[in-house]
Amino acid sequence: MHLKRVLLLVAIISLVASIGMPAASAAAPYEAYTYDYYGDSSPLPAPYVPDAAITGESLGVGDFKEPSDMFVAPDKSTYILDSGNARIIVLDTEMHVSRVIKTFTNNGKEDGFAAPQGLFVSDKNELYVADTDHGRVVVLSEKGELIRIIDNPKSDILPAEFKFVPLKVTVDAADRVFVISRGVFEGIMQFDDKNNFMGYVGTINVSPSVWQRLWKSLSTKAQKAQMQLFIPTEFSNVDIDSKGFVYATAIDISSDTPIKRLNPSGDDVLKRLGYWAVKGDIRFRMFGNNSGPSKFTDIKVLDGGMYVALDSNRARLFTYNDEGDLLYAFGGRGNQLGVFNTPVAVEKIGDKLAVLDSGKKNIVIFRPTRFGTLVRQATTEHYNGNDDVAVKMWSDVLHLNTNYEIAYLGIGKSLLMQKDNKKAMEYFKLGMSRKNFSVAYKRYRREVLKEQFGTFMTIALTLILAFIAYRIVRLVIRRRAVKHEAGLS
Amino acid sequence: MKQDFLKFPLHLIVRPFDGFWDMKYEGKGKLKVALLILLALILTTILQKQFAGFLVNMVDPRSLNSLDDLEFTILPFLLFCIANWSITTLMEGEGKFKEIVMATGYALLPIVLINLPMTFVSRFMTQEETAFYYLLNSISSLWFIVLLFVGIMTVHQYTPAKTVLTMALTVVAMGFVVFIATLAFSLGSQLYWFIYDVYREIIFRT
Numbered sequence: 001m002h003l004k005r006v007l008l009l010v011a012i013i014s015l016v017a018s019i020g021m022p023a024a025s026a027a028a029p030y031e032a033y034t035y036d037y038y039g040d041s042s043p044l045p046a047p048y049v050p051d052a053a054i055t056g057e058s059l060g061v062g063d064f065k066e067p068s069d070m071f072v073a074p075d076k077s078t079y080i081l082d083s084g085n086a087r088i089i090v091l092d093t094e095m096h097v098s099r100v101i102k103t104f105t106n107n108g109k110e111d112g113f114a115a116p117q118g119l120f121v122s123d124k125n126e127l128y129v130a131d132t133d134h135g136r137v138v139v140l141s142e143k144g145e146l147i148r149i150i151d152n153p154k155s156d157i158l159p160a161e162f163k164f165v166p167l168k169v170t171v172d173a174a175d176r177v178f179v180i181s182r183g184v185f186e187g188i189m190q191f192d193d194k195n196n197f198m199g200y201v202g203t204i205n206v207s208p209s210v211w212q213r214l215w216k217s218l219s220t221k222a223q224k225a226q227m228q229l230f231i232p233t234e235f236s237n238v239d240i241d242s243k244g245f246v247y248a249t250a251i252d253i254s255s256d257t258p259i260k261r262l263n264p265s266g267d268d269v270l271k272r273l274g275y276w277a278v279k280g281d282i283r284f285r286m287f288g289n290n291s292g293p294s295k296f297t298d299i300k301v302l303d304g305g306m307y308v309a310l311d312s313n314r315a316r317l318f319t320y321n322d323e324g325d326l327l328y329a330f331g332g333r334g335n336q337l338g339v340f341n342t343p344v345a346v347e348k349i350g351d352k353l354a355v356l357d358s359g360k361k362n363i364v365i366f367r368p369t370r371f372g373t374l375v376r377q378a379t380t381e382h383y384n385g386n387d388d389v390a391v392k393m394w395s396d397v398l399h400l401n402t403n404y405e406i407a408y409l410g411i412g413k414s415l416l417m418q419k420d421n422k423k424a425m426e427y428f429k430l431g432m433s434r435k436n437f438s439v440a441y442k443r444y445r446r447e448v449l450k451e452q453f454g455t456f457m458t459i460a461l462t463l464i465l466a467f468i469a470y471r472i473v474r475l476v477i478r479r480r481a482v483k484h485e486a487g488l489s
Numbered sequence: 490m491k492q493d494f495l496k497f498p499l500h501l502i503v504r505p506f507d508g509f510w511d512m513k514y515e516g517k518g519k520l521k522v523a524l525l526i527l528l529a530l531i532l533t534t535i536l537q538k539q540f541a542g543f544l545v546n547m548v549d550p551r552s553l554n555s556l557d558d559l560e561f562t563i564l565p566f567l568l569f570c571i572a573n574w575s576i577t578t579l580m581e582g583e584g585k586f587k588e589i590v591m592a593t594g595y596a597l598l599p600i601v602l603i604n605l606p607m608t609f610v611s612r613f614m615t616q617e618e619t620a621f622y623y624l625l626n627s628i629s630s631l632w633f634i635v636l637l638f639v640g641i642m643t644v645h646q647y648t649p650a651k652t653v654l655t656m657a658l659t660v661v662a663m664g665f666v667v668f669i670a671t672l673a674f675s676l677g678s679q680l681y682w683f684i685y686d687v688y689r690e691i692i693f694r695t
Contacts, residue, residue, distance in 0.1 A: 038549050434544050438616035441544075445613065 032330035037432035047328045047372030048337030054363040068357040072343040073121035081119040111409030118168035132164035153197035170238040201266035241301040251295035256330035307332045315340040387414035509643035523594025529601045534558045542611035572662035582645030592640030603629035
């Protein structure tokens with residue numbers, strides 16, 4: 001009887017305790033993951049959880065209509081390009097509407113936008129709008145006054161009937177404008193601060209496969225005319241980092257390099273040192289629902305060398321570090337808060353992420369979890385060279401997720417710096433990095449050899465001496481035996 | 490004892506023409522020894538997958554299965570011997586089945602002798618030195634192929650050209666055996682399920 005009561009009490013207490021527990025895992029309607037060394041997706045705690053959704057209604061400016069782009073300016077105000085309504089909504093740091101830009105004065109006349117697709121705010125707070133259907137890029141000042149208009153680019157390398165249809169735009173510190181234009185396969189169009197067309201950067205090379213070449217060489221002229229052209233894919237979006245490198249995404253399903261980081265001369269310098277290609281999902285179904293490789297529609301450079309790319313195919317966000325390791329991927333399609341319908345743009349607001357969903361006509365704000373914050377901070381510290389600070393964070397990350405290879409690598413690298421080679425070896429082994437393990441092992445082996453050199457040489461010399469002594473003794477005994485047999489002794 | 494298990498196999502792998510001749514005509518080979526070498530090879534494979542150094546061990550530890558290693562060594566071995574015997578019987582080969590098994594078994598010795606120590610040496614290698622590991626492993630495989638070639642040639646008293654031909658045909662025959670075995674297995678399982686279904690139909694009738 002007594003025992004029963006105790007049991008009942010325990011049951012009640014555990015029930016109450018479970019009510020009191022925060023349902024942290026239930027907050028995210030998606031499962032975060034990364035790819036491990038063997039290419040399997042390994043689940044992670046959610047790095048971000050959805051916080052709130054902002055709609056045009058909730059802002060009090062009427063519903064968005066096909067919103068196409070979003071930008072968070074250096075002063076933390078958010079610009080939303082409401083394409084269908086041909087307006088730009090500017091939010092202050094508290095996410096309240098500070099103003100709506102619908103028109104601007106052009107040569108004394110009222111002028112507006114037509115289905116604009118791209119938006120950028122430079123460090124000088126100048127607003128660049130890719131005014132797509134008008135075929136121009138409009139540059140407005142902070143107050144909404146017209147500064148300049150880039151249209152009708154003239155150049156020897158452009159055909160006479162060239163139609164300028166800007167889609168996305170980004171600007172570097174020297175006011176050079178990078179424009180992705182529809183129907184332009186040569187690369188990203190680059191304009192100087194005087195609106196002159198300077199040329200293309202970041203041409204995507206086409207390399208037909210052996211099979212395609214063989215097939216083409218076997219077909220007739222009429223067949224060739226029917227064939228799909230081997231043209232490079234277009235870029236889908238651009239962003240720029242603080243050092244002036246342009247990050248560009250391309251929707252190229254056959255490529256392993258849909259994300260590029262272009263240096264000023266237009267070469268791709270993205271580091272791809274991770275176990276897997278920087279292309280979003282590396283495992284996916286080939287046919288049917290949810291199939292095919294990731295198609296990136298937006299990219300945003302975060303701090304600490306990280307960047308997040310938005311996959312419109314499966315509506316996921318992929319965050320990479322500067323070396324091309326996938327830190328985490330999350331998101332998905334659906335109707336709940338935190339999953340998307342047609343995500344078109346991703347932005348960073350402080351330590352939060354915001355995703356603009358054209359289909360749901362809203363912006364979802366994601367708040368980092370403890371795991372996400374730790375990973376981000378550790379990556380940033382490592383990127384800045386503060387490895388000893390990073391190690392503590394990586395250890396905390398490992399408390400939250402013991403299967404996180406990048407954390408093991410991070411700790412291993414810093415142990416290597418501190419010359420703790422044996423421990424570094426252990427961590428590199430857990431992080432599955434053979435290259436780093438080899439470096440640590442080489443140092444460790446040299447250390448051990450140096451330490452043990454005396455012992456080793458003593459043993460070796462003793463053995464050699466013993467062997468020589470043995471041979472001499474044997475020789476003497478044999479000679480004696482021979483002499484004995486001969487009857488000489 | 491020492492003669493059979495140590496001296497003769499070691500003599501054979503360095504003097505294959507002489508060694509295989511002695512094996513066939515002087516009765517120096519022992520089936521027991523050949524099978525022991527096969528067993529040692531299985532052990533080598535298992536140890537290599539388990540204990541080779543991290544830098545050269547690309548095996549996913551979750552996929553380690555010693556029983557798999559056992560069957561994937563014994564089955565190809567038997568398959569080769571059976572296929573080779575079938576082909577050479579039709580092509581005037583002089584070898585008996587036992588001699589084929591012995592020749593194949595003895596030919597495997599270099600793989601055991603090189604890979605087993607290399608497994609442990611590999612634990613003390615850096616990335617740059619792993620080239621030696623791969624080099625020695627390739628040498629052991631090449632050595633095996635040469636020994637197998639000489640062994641089959643001597644056992645059947647073939648010319649080199651004919652040996653190459655029978656080897657190629659052996660590979661084809663191995664394919665046939667696998668195909669027929671799969672076919673038989675699939676038919677057998679269908680038959681089994683058919684009978685099982687009939688049995689279930691009967692017992693569920695009330």
